[in-house]
Amino acid sequence: MLNFSFSNKTRIHFGTQQIAQVSNEIPLDAKVLITYGGGSIKSNGVYDQVISALSEHTVFEFSGIEPNPSYETSMKAVALVKQESIDYILAVGGGSVIDASKFIAAAALFNGEPWDILSKGATVEAAIPLGAVLTLPATGSESNSGAVISKLSTKDKLPFLSAHVMPQFAVLDPSVMNSLPNRQLSNGIVDAFIHTTEQYLTYDVNGKLQDRFAEGILLTLIEEGPKLFTDEKTDDVNGNVMWSATQALNGLIGSGVPQDWATHMIGHEITATYKLDHAQTLAIVLPRMMWEMRETKQDKLLQYASRVWGINEGDTESRIKAVIEKTEQFFHSVQMKTRFSDYQLGEEVVDVIIEQLERHGMTQLGEKQLVTLQHSRNILTASL
Amino acid sequence: MLNFSFSNKTRIHFGTQQIAQVSNEIPLDAKVLITYGGGSIKSNGVYDQVISALSEHTVFEFSGIEPNPSYETSMKAVALVKQESIDYILAVGGGSVIDASKFIAAAALFNGEPWDILSKGATVEAAIPLGAVLTLPATGSESNSGAVISKLSTKDKLPFLSAHVMPQFAVLDPSVMNSLPNRQLSNGIVDAFIHTTEQYLTYDVNGKLQDRFAEGILLTLIEEGPKLFTDEKTDDVNGNVMWSATQALNGLIGSGVPQDWATHMIGHEITATYKLDHAQTLAIVLPRMMWEMRETKQDKLLQYASRVWGINEGDTESRIKAVIEKTEQFFHSVQMKTRFSDYQLGEEVVDVIIEQLERHGMTQLGEKQLVTLQHSRNILTASL
Numbered sequence: 001m002l003n004f005s006f007s008n009k010t011r012i013h014f015g016t017q018q019i020a021q022v023s024n025e026i027p028l029d030a031k032v033l034i035t036y037g038g039g040s041i042k043s044n045g046v047y048d049q050v051i052s053a054l055s056e057h058t059v060f061e062f063s064g065i066e067p068n069p070s071y072e073t074s075m076k077a078v079a080l081v082k083q084e085s086i087d088y089i090l091a092v093g094g095g096s097v098i099d100a101s102k103f104i105a106a107a108a109l110f111n112g113e114p115w116d117i118l119s120k121g122a123t124v125e126a127a128i129p130l131g132a133v134l135t136l137p138a139t140g141s142e143s144n145s146g147a148v149i150s151k152l153s154t155k156d157k158l159p160f161l162s163a164h165v166m167p168q169f170a171v172l173d174p175s176v177m178n179s180l181p182n183r184q185l186s187n188g189i190v191d192a193f194i195h196t197t198e199q200y201l202t203y204d205v206n207g208k209l210q211d212r213f214a215e216g217i218l219l220t221l222i223e224e225g226p227k228l229f230t231d232e233k234t235d236d237v238n239g240n241v242m243w244s245a246t247q248a249l250n251g252l253i254g255s256g257v258p259q260d261w262a263t264h265m266i267g268h269e270i271t272a273t274y275k276l277d278h279a280q281t282l283a284i285v286l287p288r289m290m291w292e293m294r295e296t297k298q299d300k301l302l303q304y305a306s307r308v309w310g311i312n313e314g315d316t317e318s319r320i321k322a323v324i325e326k327t328e329q330f331f332h333s334v335q336m337k338t339r340f341s342d343y344q345l346g347e348e349v350v351d352v353i354i355e356q357l358e359r360h361g362m363t364q365l366g367e368k369q370l371v372t373l374q375h376s377r378n379i380l381t382a383s384l
Numbered sequence: 385m386l387n388f389s390f391s392n393k394t395r396i397h398f399g400t401q402q403i404a405q406v407s408n409e410i411p412l413d414a415k416v417l418i419t420y421g422g423g424s425i426k427s428n429g430v431y432d433q434v435i436s437a438l439s440e441h442t443v444f445e446f447s448g449i450e451p452n453p454s455y456e457t458s459m460k461a462v463a464l465v466k467q468e469s470i471d472y473i474l475a476v477g478g479g480s481v482i483d484a485s486k487f488i489a490a491a492a493l494f495n496g497e498p499w500d501i502l503s504k505g506a507t508v509e510a511a512i513p514l515g516a517v518l519t520l521p522a523t524g525s526e527s528n529s530g531a532v533i534s535k536l537s538t539k540d541k542l543p544f545l546s547a548h549v550m551p552q553f554a555v556l557d558p559s560v561m562n563s564l565p566n567r568q569l570s571n572g573i574v575d576a577f578i579h580t581t582e583q584y585l586t587y588d589v590n591g592k593l594q595d596r597f598a599e600g601i602l603l604t605l606i607e608e609g610p611k612l613f614t615d616e617k618t619d620d621v622n623g624n625v626m627w628s629a630t631q632a633l634n635g636l637i638g639s640g641v642p643q644d645w646a647t648h649m650i651g652h653e654i655t656a657t658y659k660l661d662h663a664q665t666l667a668i669v670l671p672r673m674m675w676e677m678r679e680t681k682q683d684k685l686l687q688y689a690s691r692v693w694g695i696n697e698g699d700t701e702s703r704i705k706a707v708i709e710k711t712e713q714f715f716h717s718v719q720m721k722t723r724f725s726d727y728q729l730g731e732e733v734v735d736v737i738i739e740q741l742e743r744h745g746m747t748q749l750g751e752k753q754l755v756t757l758q759h760s761r762n763i764l765t766a767s768l
Contacts, residue, residue, distance in 0.1 A: 003399025003401075009391070014639070015386070018387060208624045209627050209628050212601070213596075216597050
């Protein structure tokens with residue numbers, strides 16, 4: 001196992017009717033900015049619950065945060081934060097709203113050009129405190145220190161990390177998932193699944209508990225995910241998917257083990273260029289990533305095959321082929337497509353994405369930095 | 385799944401050579417009290433590493449904290465804390481030292497008779513901040529808010545909980561386990577195992593991820609525990625056991641699911657009366673607890689049998705018998721005995737322990753409050 005330091009200070013309030021907790025979590029004298037997206041929180045009742053919980057607080061609103069949240073939109077919120085001297089941000093939404101809110105929280109107190117936080121890795125020295133009411137389980141952003149922001153003008157999609165933007169609390173009410181469209185449920189399940197594989201399908205460092213926890217998340221998503229599209233969907237099923245998504249990317253399963261993230265880096269370029277949803281890109285890339293890097297990932301691929309899918313027969317290559325097929329079938333079972341052609345994209349994508357990867361310095365990706373541009377090209381070509 | 389709130393603020397520094405981190409974690413102007421036990425930290429090098437890390441700090445020491453730490457000893461430390469105006473406590477040891485340090489931290493700022501914290505559940509309003517350098521993985525005390533303290537004069541052994549005594553940080557260096565005697569390794573493995581079963585072998589509330597995580601801890605302890613007594617013992621094996629023990633009782637696997645703790649409550653009385661080690665008492669009680677409460681625990685016992693031990697054949701009763709036998713064999717494989725007679729105790733214990741349970745109001749224990757004194761009597765009698 002590798003040495004690590006781990007902490008996660010986010011207080012989780014999990015369950016139905018927990019949105020009322022925000023009134024206790026946010027200081028009464030705070031000027032609160034509620035950030036959200038396109039307004040679905042108004043039709044599903046979440047907005048009303050939040051406003052009711054904050055009836056004693058001074059509240060401002062900023063809406064219109066888009067999927068793959070943009071720098072441009074975020075900076076409008078930063079102006080509002082400064083103008084109104086906001087001192088608490090409450091993100092109400094999924095990963096996009098929470099990611100944008102993290103960037104807003106950091107940018108509002110940043111000395112200089114905030115884009116440098118993303119493009120140059122400039123250090124975040126402070127941020128406005130924030131909390132989250134999660135409406136779409138997927139990214140884990142509600143209890144981690146990361147965010148990904150896109151610049152529309154340049155088609156850049158870049159991440160940053162700072163302990164200062166870790167949410168102080170997060171409300172996870174599984175019943176909010178009942179109003180989500182299938183496409184968002186598919187995205188959430190696949191995103192959580194591939195967050196887990198990015199921290200699990202690497203090489204073995206004898207981190208046995210981390211492996212068991214990762215496998216536990218994968219097994220839970222495989223068992224519960226497909227139910228979200230049937231009449232077996234209950235708040236318990238919602239809750240199991242939601243809690244899995246949080247645990248998939250709150251720092252726990254990645255502590256003390258190598259991490260990959262090559263699938264994400266390639267996926268980000270596809271989203272930035274072709275506007276596919278984040279999880280849609282991951283589901284295209286991962287199966288071919290597993291195959292392309294099967295030698296360096298062999299031990300973990302076989303462990304994954306055995307423990308998660310019960311595949312124990314056959315030679316190494318056939319077991320790896322079988323587990324990749326199982327993985328792709330699972331994505332299909334949660335209504336997720338796995339080919340560029342499913343989105344009417346053809347071989348033109350290959351050169352374009354390779355060029356973007358090169359431009360962003362993504363020439364050696366993965367847990368051992370072995371995913372060269374040639375590997376990425378092979379993966380993209382095989383994924384058409 | 386049940387509603388829950390969860391947070392765990394303890395920063396973990398895991399790995400060899402991590403003890404040096406204490407110098408960054410404790411404010412330089414703090415007057416630090418180092419608390420420890422019988423002096424084994426002086427022979428294994430941990431003491432020297434701590435003193436070296438705190439070379440710039442003002443340091444006091446309090447040693448002599450015993451296993452099953454006593455109120456009487458703790459109060460001597462409280463006097464020292466007050467006399468020297470200590471403002472940070474660094475516990476260097478296992479669960480006993482950390483538990484005592486939590487009580488010292490709370491008692492030093494308590495308004496009134498500190499025993500009331502344990503005997504009357506008096507609220508802890510504040511505590512001196514504390515950190516921990518763990519030398520014996522077992523109790524999870526290094527990153528939770530609980531402690532158990534014994535009063536020697538009355539043979540009481542009672543727990544308390546307070547967020548104020550949650551360690552701010554904990555150093556987990558697996559190499560410290562290389563100097564532990566086998567008896568302490570046995571205790572640690574079994575303690576962590578039974579902490580897990582107390583939160584897992586209850587009734588099913590469809591908390592699927594919590595179940596998977598609990599099973600992951602059990603599987604890791606079963607795979608790695610016995611190696612600690614062979615030449616397969618490495619720092620990775622140490623680390624896997626250590627990290628499992630922390631995760632077994634840091635609040636995570638118990639969030640959103642019922643909890644039992646009947647085995648612990650009975651075990652505490654045995655320790656208080658007969659001085660058996662804490663884990664020794666648990667290993668005596670648990671197998672018979674599983675059998676005695678097999679009807680109410682049936683679903684989870686069968687799930688445990690299947691997922692942890694691969695027992696899938698036979699009728700319900702035979703599978704439960706088989707998994708209890710496997711559990712007991714596992715305890716034996718880590719050099720832990722499972723009968724009163726192994727400690728030269730006979731049927732005289734039954735009435736004595738039942739009387740103690742009654743005196744402490746422990747007449748309805750377990751996740752459904754179904755463990756009556758008659759059940760406890762049956763368990764004790766069957767465990768002779």
